[in-house]
Amino acid sequence: MSNERVISQAYVDSLARNLDILAGNVQYVAQQVVQTKQEIAAVNYNVEMLAAEFREFVDSANRQNVWQRALTRIVEIRQQIENDFGHHAEIRRHTTGILQATDISIIRKETISKCTEELMLAAPKYWLAPCLIALAAWIADNKELAEKALREALRRDDEKTSLLFALICRRAGRYNGCLAWLERYFSMQDPSCMEDNVLVVLDAFSNGIFGPDSKGLCIEKINSWIQELSRRDGFTEEQKERWASVLEAKKESMDNGEFTYLSQYSPTWPVLKDVLEMARTHDKINDFFAHIFNKDAAVYHIVDKIDEILDALVTNYDNEELPLRADEKKQQLIIEEQGNESRALARLDAEKAAFKEKVDFTQQLTNVAMNPEMFGASNATQKLAVAMSKEWIADGYGDITAKTRSKVPVNIDLSILEWQGTTKRGENEAEMLGLLNQFITDKINQLVESVKLEGNFWLSSIGGAILLLLGLTLGFNTFFLLLGAGAGAFAYIQYKNLDQRKEKIRQDMELKREKAVNILKACVAEVIDYRREYEEKDKDFEKVLEFINSLSALQYFKSRDTGARDMAI
Amino acid sequence: MPKPIIGNSLQQKTKLNLSLSSALQQRMTPMQLERRLREDRSAGYIEKVKRLDAGDHAENRHQTDAIIEAIRNELPDVPLENFPLGIVARCYLGNPFEVHTLDLAGMIIKHYKDFEPLPPLLEKARGLALNGGYEFIEVYIDCMRAVKVNGCISVVKI
Numbered sequence: 273m274s275n276e277r278v279i280s281q282a283y284v285d286s287l288a289r290n291l292d293i294l295a296g297n298v299q300y301v302a303q304q305v306v307q308t309k310q311e312i313a314a315v316n317y318n319v320e321m322l323a324a325e326f327r328e329f330v331d332s333a334n335r336q337n338v339w340q341r342a343l344t345r346i347v348e349i350r351q352q353i354e355n356d357f358g359h360h361a362e363i364r365r366h367t368t369g370i371l372q373a374t375d376i377s378i379i380r381k382e383t384i385s386k387c388t389e390e391l392m393l394a395a396p397k398y399w400l401a402p403c404l405i406a407l408a409a410w411i412a413d414n415k416e417l418a419e420k421a422l423r424e425a426l427r428r429d430d431e432k433t434s435l436l437f438a439l440i441c442r443r444a445g446r447y448n449g450c451l452a453w454l455e456r457y458f459s460m461q462d463p464s465c466m467e468d469n470v471l472v473v474l475d476a477f478s479n480g481i482f483g484p485d486s487k488g489l490c491i492e493k494i495n496s497w498i499q500e501l502s503r504r505d506g507f508t509e510e511q512k513e514r515w516a517s518v519l520e521a522k523k524e525s526m527d528n529g530e531f532t533y534l535s536q537y538s539p540t541w542p543v544l545k546d547v548l549e550m551a552r553t554h555d556k557i558n559d560f561f562a563h564i565f566n567k568d569a570a571v572y573h574i575v576d577k578i579d580e581i582l583d584a585l586v587t588n589y590d591n592e593e594l595p596l597r598a599d600e601k602k603q604q605l606i607i608e609e610q611g612n613e614s615r616a617l618a619r620l621d622a623e624k625a626a627f628k629e630k631v632d633f634t635q636q637l638t639n640v641a642m643n644p645e646m647f648g649a650s651n652a653t654q655k656l657a658v659a660m661s662k663e664w665i666a667d668g669y670g671d672i673t674a675k676t677r678s679k680v681p682v683n684i685d686l687s688i689l690e691w692q693g694t695t696k697r698g699e700n701e702a703e704m705l706g707l708l709n710q711f712i713t714d715k716i717n718q719l720v721e722s723v724k725l726e727g728n729f730w731l732s733s734i735g736g737a738i739l740l741l742l743g744l745t746l747g748f749n750t751f752f753l754l755l756g757a758g759a760g761a762f763a764y765i766q767y768k769n770l771d772q773r774k775e776k777i778r779q780d781m782e783l784k785r786e787k788a789v790n791i792l793k794a795c796v797a798e799v800i801d802y803r804r805e806y807e808e809k810d811k812d813f814e815k816v817l818e819f820i821n822s823l824s825a826l827q828y829f830k831s832r833d834t835g836a837r838d839m840a841i
Numbered sequence: 842m843p844k845p846i847i848g849n850s851l852q853q854k855t856k857l858n859l860s861l862s863s864a865l866q867q868r869m870t871p872m873q874l875e876r877r878l879r880e881d882r883s884a885g886y887i888e889k890v891k892r893l894d895a896g897d898h899a900e901n902r903h904q905t906d907a908i909i910e911a912i913r914n915e916l917p918d919v920p921l922e923n924f925p926l927g928i929v930a931r932c933y934l935g936n937p938f939e940v941h942t943l944d945l946a947g948m949i950i951k952h953y954k955d956f957e958p959l960p961p962l963l964e965k966a967r968g969l970a971l972n973g974g975y976e977f978i979e980v981y982i983d984c985m986r987a988v989k990v991n992g993c994i995s996v997v998k999i
Binding site: 667674679681685694696 | 870924965
C-alpha cells in the first residue's frame with residue numbers, strides 16, 4: 273500500500289487536455305502530409321507532361337530529320353535511276369508507243385528502226401532493248417535482223433521475252449505464233465512456286481484471249497504441271513479430301529416431319545436421316561456444277577486485257593533496277609509517313625509480302641474452282657479449273673458417296689410401345705403385325721394375371737368369418753353377427769371389383785393394340801417410301817459423276833471471237 | 842555323303858529371288874501403297890472375283906485358289922500383309938442368300954443368309970455391298986475399297 277501513489281483529479285484532467293492538443297497537432301501534421309503528397313503528385317504530373325512534350329519534341333525532330341533525309345535520298349536515288357536506267361524507261365515508252373503507232377500506221381518504218389537501234393546501243397543489258405529491235409525489224413519485214421535480235425532478247429530474259437511476244441502476236445492476230453510463245457512461257461514456270469501474274473495470263477488464256485489452243489499445246493503444258501505436283505506425297509490426297517469436304521458441306525438437314533412415324537418409332541432414324549440427307553445432296557452438287565458450266569462467261573474486252581498485261585510486263589522494273597527501286601519505295605513511304613520510319617518499314621514489309629507471294633499452281637486451281645470470286649478469277653477460268661481438277665473431284669465425291677452408302681442400315685429397327693421389331697424394306701409387314709399382336713396379347717394376359725385379390729379382401733373375408741362364428745357361438749350375439757356380415761359384404765365388393773379391373777385392363781390394352789398396329793402400318797409405309805426415295809436419290813450420284821468425268825479442259829476455254837467452246841480433238 | 846553342290850546353289854538362287862521381290866515390296870511408302878491400291882482394277886480381275894457367286898467354290902478349293910491368285914496378279918507389287926482381309930459382295934443366288942464373302946485368311950468362300958451375321962471384320966462391308974451398286978468390296982484393316990463395274994475405286998475409311 274505504501275508504494276501506491278495518489279494522482280489528483282486535476283492532474284488527470286490536465287493530462288487529458290494535453291493529449292487532446294497533441295491529437296489535434298498530429299491531425300494537423302497528417303493534413304499537411306496529405307497536402308504535400310498532392311502537391312508532389314501535381315509536380316510529378318507536370319514533370320511527366322513536360323517529359324512527354326520533350327519526347328514528342330525529340331521524336332518530331334527525329335522524324336523531321338528522317339523525313340528530310342528521305343527527301344534528299346529519294347532525289348539521289350531517282351537521279352541514280354535516271355543515270356543508270358533512264359534509257360530503260362525510254363525503251364518502255366517506245367515499246368508501247370511503237371505498238372500503238374503501228375496500230376494506226378502513222379510512223380514510217382525507217383523512223384521506228386532508227387530510234388530502236390539507238391536505244392539498243394544505250395541499254396547493253398536490258399532485255400527489252402533487243403525485243404524492241406526485233407519488233408521494229410518485224411514491222412520492217414527484216415526477218416534476219418528480227419531473228420538475231422530475238423536470240424539476244426531470249427538470252428537476256430527468256431521468260432519475259434516469250435510473254436511479250438505472245439502478247440504482241442496476239443495483238444497482231446497471229447494466233448499460231450502467239451500460242452507457240454505462250455507455250456514457251458508456260459514451259460518456264462515452276463508449278464510449285466508460281467507468281468500471281470502467271471495466273472493472270474492463265475485467266476486470259478482460259479478466256480480465249482490468246483486464241484484457240486486447238487492443238488492443246490498449252491493445255492498439255494498445264495496438265496504436265498498438275499502431273500508434276502501430283503507426284504508429291506500427299507498432294508493428290510489433300511486435293512481429294514478438300515473436294516470431299518467441300519461437297520459434303522453442301523448437305524442440307526431435313527425435317528423430321530417428313531417421316532413422322534420413323535422419326536418417333538425407329539431407333540435407326542438418326543442414321544436413316546443422315547444418309548437420306550446426303551443422298552438428296554447429289555441434286556445440289558449437280559446444281560453446283562451445272563451453275564458453273566451453264567453460266568455465261570463475262571464479256572472480256574480482249575485488246576484492253578492484252579494491253580493491260582503488256583503494260584504490266586513492260587513497265588515492271590528489271591531485276592537490275594530492283595534494289596534501287598526498293599530503296600526508292602522505302603524513301604517514298606518514309607515521306608508519306610511523315611518521317612515515321614518504323615511505320616514506313618511495316619508498310620514496306622506488307623507490300624513486299626503481297627507482291628512476293630508465290631502460290632502452288634494446283635492449290636490455286638482448287639481455290640479458283642471452288643471460289644473464283646475470292647481469287648479474282650473469271651468464270652472461264654473456274655470452268656477450266658474444275659475440268660482440270662475432275663479426277664480429284666470424282667475421287668473425293670466417290671469417297672463421300674461410298675461413306676454414305678456404307679452407313680445405309682441394312683435393317684431398320686422399330687420400337688412401338690415396348691415392342692421391338694426389325695424390317696429391311698417393309699416386306700415382313702404381316703409377320704411383324706402377327707408378332708405385335710402376339711406381344712400385346714401376351715402383355716394383356718400378363719397384366720390380367722397380375723390383377724389379384726389383395727390383402728383387404730383376405731382380411732375382411734377371414735375377419736368376417738371369425739366374427740360370424742363368434743356371434744353364433746356367443747348365442748347369436750347381434751353385435752358380432754352384424755360386424756361379420758359387414759366384413760363379408762366388404763369382401764364381396766372387393767371380389768366383384770376384380771373382374772371390373774381386369775376388364776378395364778383388357779379394354780385399355782385393346783385400344784393400345786389398335787394404336788400400335790396403326791403405328792406399325794404407318795412405319796412400314798414410311799420404310800417403303802424411304803427406301804424408294806433413297807434409291808432414287810442415290811442414282812443421281814452416277815449422273816453427276818458422269819457429268820464430271822465428261823469434262824475436258826480443252827473443251828472449256830473460250831474461243832477468241834465468238835465465245836463458243838473449242839471442241840477440237 | 843557327297844555335298845549336293847548344284848542342287849544347293851539352285852535352292853539358294855530361288856531364295857535370293859524371293860528376298861529381292863520382298864525387298865522391292867518393302868520399299869513402298871504408305872502413300873505409294875495408298876495410291877497403288879486406289880488404282881482402277883482390271884476387267885479380268887473383276888470378272889474372276891465375280892465368279893464368287895458361282896456357288897460351287899465352297900466345295901472347289903482349286904477355284905478359291907484361282908481367285909486368290911487373281912488378287913495376287915492384280916496387286917503383284919503390294920506386300921502380302923497389305924492385301925485385303927476379305928471380299929464382300931451381293932449374292933445373286935437368290936433368297937434367302939444376301940451376301941457372300943471370301944475370307945483371305947481362312948481361304949473360305951461363304952454365302953450368308955438374311956440376318957445371318959458376317960465375321961466381325963467383314964460385317965461392316967455388308968451395307969456397302971448391298972446398297973452401293975458396287976461389284977464387290979475389298980475389306981482392309983483400316984478401310985474398305987468399293988470396286989465399281991468399270992474398275993473405279995472409292996475408299997471408305999473405317
